[in-house]
Amino acid sequence: MKREITITINDEVHTATVEHRYLLVDFIREIAGATGTHVGCGFEGRCGTCTVVVDGYAVKSCLMLAVQADGAKLLTIEGLARGEELHPLQAAFRDLHGLQCGFCTPGFLMTLYDFLKDPIDSEDAIRHAMSGVLCRCTGYVHIVAAVRQAIAVLAAMTPTERARWFPL
Amino acid sequence: MNAQKPWVGQSIKRKEDHRLLIGQGQYVADLTLPRMAVVGFVRSSHAHARIVRIEADAARALPGVLAVVTGQDTAHLGPILSDLSVPKLPGETKRPIFGPLPVDEVKYVGDLVAAVIAKDRYVLEDALDLVAVEYAPLPVVVDAEAALAAGAPLLYPEWGDNVVYHQHLQHGDTDTAFAAAAVVVKERFKGHRCGASPMEPRACLARYDAAEGLTVWLTTQRSHIKRHLLAAYFKIPDSKIRVIAPKDVGGGFGVKAPLYREEILICYLAMKYGRPIKWIETRQENLLNIGQERDQIHELELAVAVDGTILGLRDRMIANCGDARVPIYVSFAMPWLGMMYLPNGYVIPNVDIDLTCVVTNKAGLTPSRSFGSFTGRFAIDRIVDIAALRLGLDPLMMREKNCIKTFPYVTATGVNVDSGDFVGALKKLKAAIDYDAFRVEQQAARANGRYLGLGLSLGIEFSGLSSQILVPMERQPGFGVATIRFDANGQVQVAHGDQPQGQGHDTTISQVVADELGITPDDVYVISGDTQAAPFAAGTLASRMGGYTTSAAVMAARGLKPKLIAIARHLLQITADDSAFEFRAGAVRLVDSPQQQISLQRIAETALLAPTELPPGMEGGLDHTAHFEADTTGMHSCNVHAVTVEVFPDSGRFRILRYVAVDDAGRPINPTIVRGQLHGGIALGISNACLEEFVYTVDGEQLTRSLQEYLIASARDLPYIETHEHNVPTPHNPLGSKGKGEGPTGMVPGALGNALADALAPFGAPITEMPFTPERLWRLIEAARKVDD
Numbered sequence: 001m002k003r004e005i006t007i008t009i010n011d012e013v014h015t016a017t018v019e020h021r022y023l024l025v026d027f028i029r030e031i032a033g034a035t036g037t038h039v040g041c042g043f044e045g046r047c048g049t050c051t052v053v054v055d056g057y058a059v060k061s062c063l064m065l066a067v068q069a070d071g072a073k074l075l076t077i078e079g080l081a082r083g084e085e086l087h088p089l090q091a092a093f094r095d096l097h098g099l100q101c102g103f104c105t106p107g108f109l110m111t112l113y114d115f116l117k118d119p120i121d122s123e124d125a126i127r128h129a130m131s132g133v134l135c136r137c138t139g140y141v142h143i144v145a146a147v148r149q150a151i152a153v154l155a156a157m158t159p160t161e162r163a164r165w166f167p168l
Numbered sequence: 169m170n171a172q173k174p175w176v177g178q179s180i181k182r183k184e185d186h187r188l189l190i191g192q193g194q195y196v197a198d199l200t201l202p203r204m205a206v207v208g209f210v211r212s213s214h215a216h217a218r219i220v221r222i223e224a225d226a227a228r229a230l231p232g233v234l235a236v237v238t239g240q241d242t243a244h245l246g247p248i249l250s251d252l253s254v255p256k257l258p259g260e261t262k263r264p265i266f267g268p269l270p271v272d273e274v275k276y277v278g279d280l281v282a283a284v285i286a287k288d289r290y291v292l293e294d295a296l297d298l299v300a301v302e303y304a305p306l307p308v309v310v311d312a313e314a315a316l317a318a319g320a321p322l323l324y325p326e327w328g329d330n331v332v333y334h335q336h337l338q339h340g341d342t343d344t345a346f347a348a349a350a351v352v353v354k355e356r357f358k359g360h361r362c363g364a365s366p367m368e369p370r371a372c373l374a375r376y377d378a379a380e381g382l383t384v385w386l387t388t389q390r391s392h393i394k395r396h397l398l399a400a401y402f403k404i405p406d407s408k409i410r411v412i413a414p415k416d417v418g419g420g421f422g423v424k425a426p427l428y429r430e431e432i433l434i435c436y437l438a439m440k441y442g443r444p445i446k447w448i449e450t451r452q453e454n455l456l457n458i459g460q461e462r463d464q465i466h467e468l469e470l471a472v473a474v475d476g477t478i479l480g481l482r483d484r485m486i487a488n489c490g491d492a493r494v495p496i497y498v499s500f501a502m503p504w505l506g507m508m509y510l511p512n513g514y515v516i517p518n519v520d521i522d523l524t525c526v527v528t529n530k531a532g533l534t535p536s537r538s539f540g541s542f543t544g545r546f547a548i549d550r551i552v553d554i555a556a557l558r559l560g561l562d563p564l565m566m567r568e569k570n571c572i573k574t575f576p577y578v579t580a581t582g583v584n585v586d587s588g589d590f591v592g593a594l595k596k597l598k599a600a601i602d603y604d605a606f607r608v609e610q611q612a613a614r615a616n617g618r619y620l621g622l623g624l625s626l627g628i629e630f631s632g633l634s635s636q637i638l639v640p641m642e643r644q645p646g647f648g649v650a651t652i653r654f655d656a657n658g659q660v661q662v663a664h665g666d667q668p669q670g671q672g673h674d675t676t677i678s679q680v681v682a683d684e685l686g687i688t689p690d691d692v693y694v695i696s697g698d699t700q701a702a703p704f705a706a707g708t709l710a711s712r713m714g715g716y717t718t719s720a721a722v723m724a725a726r727g728l729k730p731k732l733i734a735i736a737r738h739l740l741q742i743t744a745d746d747s748a749f750e751f752r753a754g755a756v757r758l759v760d761s762p763q764q765q766i767s768l769q770r771i772a773e774t775a776l777l778a779p780t781e782l783p784p785g786m787e788g789g790l791d792h793t794a795h796f797e798a799d800t801t802g803m804h805s806c807n808v809h810a811v812t813v814e815v816f817p818d819s820g821r822f823r824i825l826r827y828v829a830v831d832d833a834g835r836p837i838n839p840t841i842v843r844g845q846l847h848g849g850i851a852l853g854i855s856n857a858c859l860e861e862f863v864y865t866v867d868g869e870q871l872t873r874s875l876q877e878y879l880i881a882s883a884r885d886l887p888y889i890e891t892h893e894h895n896v897p898t899p900h901n902p903l904g905s906k907g908k909g910e911g912p913t914g915m916v917p918g919a920l921g922n923a924l925a926d927a928l929a930p931f932g933a934p935i936t937e938m939p940f941t942p943e944r945l946w947r948l949i950e951a952a953r954k955v956d957d
Contacts, residue, residue: 019290026289035198036191040367040418042451046875047367077191090189094181097840100848101670102188103195103368103418127883134875136367136419137670139851140883142844 005070009034010079018066024059025050027066028076036077037061037106040134048133049107052076056168058114060132075168077106080113087165088153089116089146098146100137107133112147117166119151172752175679175689176903179840182675183689184415184668193416196371196385201444204373205234207434208292208447210282210299211456212274215310215529215868216321217303219272222282227298232291235441236299237283237433239271245401248432252400253495256640257504259335259523262327266493268433274303275323275491276529277870278456283433285445308868312465312488312526323491323527332492333500333525337507339580340518342471345480349471353555357466358937359543359917361488362860363536364852365459365880366669368418369449372431374438381408382435388413389425389669390707393644395699397427397495398435406699409435413667413697420669421852422535422910423459425709427495452873460862461502461536463488464543471518472555478570480518481580483510485544487523490530496642499533500525505641506540511579512548513590513626513806514570519580529868537852538914539710543938546857549625549918550935553925563922564603567626567808568594576800585628586898588806588832593894597624597830600892601810614930619815620825621927624808625918629911631715631803631834631898644706646797648716651703652681652724653791656776658754658769660685660692662724665705666717667697671845671909673713676837680718680903684725685732686751687768703793711907715803716796718837719901723794726902731790732756735774736766738783798900805832805906806896809850809915815927820946822924824854824887829915834906835897845908846891853916855881858940928952 001020006013009032016031023043028034040047043062050062053075080087089112092098099105108130115129126147127140135143154162187193210222224236247265254263269280281301286292307321314320315330323330346352373385381404388394391411399406417424430447438445467484487503507523538545556566571590578584597603601622610620635646650664662677673696678689685691696702705717733749736756742764750759757765772790774781779788812825829846836842859879863871872878897904917938924945925935931952937944 021290029198034191035195036193038195038368038418039197039448040369040451041875042873044451044874044876047451049367077189081190086186086189093189094185097179097182097844099185099188099670100672100844101366101368101419102184102193102416103366103670105188106191109189123888131882131884134367134880134882136365136421136852136880137848138844139847139849139889140886141847141889142840144883144888 003067005067007066007069007072007074009074010076020065020067022066023062024064024066024069025061028052028061034076034078038103040103046134048111049104051107051110051133053110053113053168058111073168077109080109082164089113089150092146092149092153096142096146096149098138098143104133104135108143116150116154121148121151175682176835176837179838180675180679180689182672183678184672184674194414195368195416195418196373196387196414197448199373199385201375204444204446205285205287206289206292207283207285207437207445208296209280209430209453210284210296210301211453212277212279212281214274214303214305215277215308216306217274218306219270219274219281220302220304223300224282227284227295230291230295230298232287233295234285234287237437239269242267242269242433242436243271245436248401248429248495250400252643253397253427254498255501255642257335259333262332264324264493268429268436276531277868278453278531280429283437285437285441308529310528310530310864310866310868312486312528315526315528316524323529330527331524332489332498332527333504335523337519337521337581342480342482342518342520345518346471349479350474351472351555351558352469353551353558354469355551355554355936357468357543357547357550359462359464359546360938361460361463361862362856363459363461363534364421364423365454366419366421366423369451369454370424370428370458371448372434373444373446374435375444376439376442382439383410383412384435385412385414386431387417387424389420389667389709391667391697391699392665392704393707394427398432401432411699415697417669420708421537422539422709424669425535425707426497429493451875455873455878456870457531458534459536460490460531461533462542462856463533464503464506466544466547468547468551470551470555472559474559476556476559476561476566476569478514478516481511481516483521485521485523487525488528488530489525490528490532492527492532494532494534497535501641502533502535502540504540506544508581508583509541510544510548511581512545513572513628514548514552515572516580530864537849537910539910541914542856542917545625545627545914546917546921546938550921553922563624564594564598567624571626584800584802585804586800586802586900587896588804589894589896590626590806590808593806593808593830593832596892596894597808597810597828600830601812601826601828606812619817619927620812621815621923621925622810622812623919623922623926624810625915626808627911627915628804628806630710631805631907632712633710634801635797636801638706647705647795648712648720649703649705649793649795650717650721650724651791651793652728654772654776656773658767658772660687661695662692662721663695663702664717664721665696665703666708666713668708671713672838672841676713676718676841677721679837681721681725684722685768687754691754711909711911714833714837714905714907715898715901718903718905720794720796722902723796724792727794728790728792732771734783734786735771739766739770739774740764800900803898803900803906805834805911807831807911807915809919811919811923813923813927815924815945817949820942820949822945826890827887828890829912830892830894831908832894832896832906833908834895835904836893836895837905842908843891846912847889849909849912850889850916851881851886853913854886854920857917857920857938859885861939
């Protein structure tokens with residue numbers, strides 16, 4: 001069973017005919033060529049590194065079929081920065097050593113993108129928010145610190161400035 | 169111009185991060201080649217069985233399937249292990265004989281049976297389901313002690329038993345030590361099977377053409393060693409193989425150090441079928457096959473004098489090595505090194521250790537951060553506390569009394585500990601954890617029916633392994649190597665042998681070279697991982713970067729300086745001794761007259777593009793390679809950790825209140841990167857000790873095949889980790905720096921086990937086994953309560 005679908009990824013429109021069983025993460029990586037989104041588990045949704053934003057919500061793209069995203073707008077790690085300017089969350093990860101091997105990083109960035117729209121600035125809330133993504137390198141300490149910096153930077157912006165960083 | 173603050177010691181932002189943060193990292197999975205096919209493996213559902221028949225016609229008939237390959241098809245390739253890939257250690261060693269695919273027998277659940285090549289992963293997975301394998305089950309043994317019993321099923325019948333390695337290590341006179349002891353404590357400790365499982369599973373892409381030979385993109389920590397072993401196996405020259413570890417590898421932690429059967433097979437398939445073949449390991453395959461370590465039993469005895477002085481140690485150590493078909497390590501190199509590090513940071517003059525490494529119907533052990541010593545460190549730190557309790561001594565005092573105090577110190581097992589300061593580190597730790605106040609709080613809490621505990625651990629961490637150790641252990645060099653090469657525009661290229669898997673090597677190497685040459689880290693770029701571009705080295709292992717490879721980079725820069733100065737002298741038309749020059753602000757200049765300077769860019773341009781302008785008789789070009797061996801057999805750091813917990817006895821659950829680490833990085837090159845290594849290492853240790861376990865049933869079924877069953881700690885499962893520096897530079901390398909990667913993980917189980925035992929002291933619950941699950945603790949508490957009733 002195949003179907004033609006159209007998915008917009010980081011403002012780029014991709015139309016393809018895919019099998020119904022074709023996973024969204026494969027559409028993103030293989031058809032759109034956006035390999036910044038990764039796969040780290042057996043498609044059981046535990047590692048979280050495949051997380052992307054679908055119509056505004058963080059979604060594990062290995063747990064969604066591409067056909068379910070027909071007509072949707074997606075944001076992936078490649079779409080976070082505005083030209084040369086890093087998203088405050090990306091900048092915070094860089095400033096505070098929130099990543100090592102970088103394999104899980106897309107999952108954290110896209111999960112936390114969703115969280116940062118309406119964040120709670122507490123260690124517990126941040127750890128809860130990112131518990132769906134696994135990291136083996138950092139022990140999460142510097143990631144928590146990076147999220148707190150991003151919260152502070154975004155809070156200091158005007159609503160218009162802030163909205164710029166949340167296109168979806 | 170003011171003197172530039174040294175780059176070494178600064179927490180500059182990592183050079184690696186930008187590309188990773190914008191989604192432009194490039195891992196093996198991201199690579200695609202024309203005509204590329206994918207390969208996957210049929211794996212055994214039996215722990216031990218004869219392969220009767222493989223029915224693959226249905227799979228072969230599926231459109232998009234290119235081939236199904238079985239052991240019969242690869243039998244001509246011959247055995248994989250050779251003298252190049254078996255450790256040559258002093259004990260009695262046996263060698264499993266096996267090829268890339270089993271011909272007639274599988275030895276664990278997840279073992280290779282057949283390979284399927286298809287046009288894409290969807291077809292591949294359909295085809296894998298269509299391969300029917302008929303098995304004739306054979307007797308199974310999964311328990312190491314059962315495997316040692318007479319009449320146990322044999323993994324390799326030609327051996328006559330299931331012992332892959334045995335060594336009896338004695339030093340001093342334990343009999344006298346034990347006879348003189350005021351107290352002898354004896355306990356049986358058990359470490360469960362767990363390990364490092366990186367977030368990126370294994371991946372391999374191999375391409376062959378007759379002119380260039382084989383090109384292999386591989387998730388590996390050691391491209392040169394793998395190239396050499398692959399070439400020897402296929403009987404082709406090293407020059408016809410190029411192994412490339414991409415700049416981005418998603419974590420290694422030791423798991424990506426061996427050469428695996430799958431990798432050999434994929435290279436063969438790429439040659440045989442003449443098209444690029446790619447394998448992306450599934451998480452299920454990963455959890456069934458690799459990342460499994462720590463599986464050890466220690467029957468440990470400690471002889472202690474009445475004042476707490478440790479007099480001697482005896483251990484009967486048994487390691488469950490699984491099938492041991494793991495080239496380079498053969499699954500016993502880890503427990504062997506674990507044995508060598510058993511006395512750890514304690515002064516134990518007399519030891520008697522009997523190590524037996526046993527094969528069973530489990531997956532073979534593969535290296536995992538803390539290499540072989542996780543369980544032994546747990547055992548030694550626990551038994552020191554047990555002895556302290558017996559003697560009515562304070563655990564901190566026990567450590568102050570017995571830690572290594574004079575350096576260099578050679579342990580009874582032969583490990584050279586060059587430098588450190590345990591006494592000072594313990595003092596810092598005592599203050600940081602507020603030791604005395606915690607004891608008061610603990611007493612008050614107990615009076616209120618709350619169970620708090622504090623545990624300590626103390627350990628040495630190697631900073632690379634010297635050739636004296638690595639040659640017999642793996643027939644590999646311990647040296648660090650770096651080549652520095654100027655570009656014509658004055659940029660500096662550093663090629664080195666230890667490709668990263670997230671450790672920030674590009675950044676740290678750039679920092680040390682920047683200091684040497686008076687430039688900035690941005691003037692330096694780093695190459696590693698590609699056998700056609702990087703110099704030969706053993707690869708990334710044993711925390712080598714901080715002690716060995718950065719030292720090689722320093723020595724390469726220093727080796728180039730006389731030529732840089734000679735060219736500067738010539739171009740400036742002055743005469744002055746080498747010592748009159750300095751490297752500052754991108755130039756070579758006179759110390760006393762800094763305006764007399766010439767830029768490195770001009771020097772490089774001259775050496776590379778205009779050799780006619782060089783001093784008469786000087787060769788053109790501007791590069792230098794250094795191989796660094798320390799003038800000692802072992803550089804180490806000395807570290808102490810403390811953890812406090814609260815245990816809830818009705819459920820057996822517990823909470824880590826504080827985790828405090830005091831660590832020695834010698835001279836940290838980038839303190840934030842060091843801290844990141846500590847956080848990650850400790851997190852792995854906590855996750856291993858509390859959550860992770862590869863569970864095998866008695867008949868060898870493996871129950872933990874997904875991350876839903878093999879539990880890796882999330883942010884919610886872990887505490888904030890507090891780190892303090894207590895640095896003692898090593899005198900054995902140019903910067904005094906020490907590696908920081910392997911060690912932190914092994915510090916966890918001792919500290920945490922001691923904290924739990926301390927909390928549960930009112931119940932007298934012995935903490936001797938991992939993982940520390942609520943169920944295990946609850947059972948211990950319940951058993952103690954029943955005795956009380």
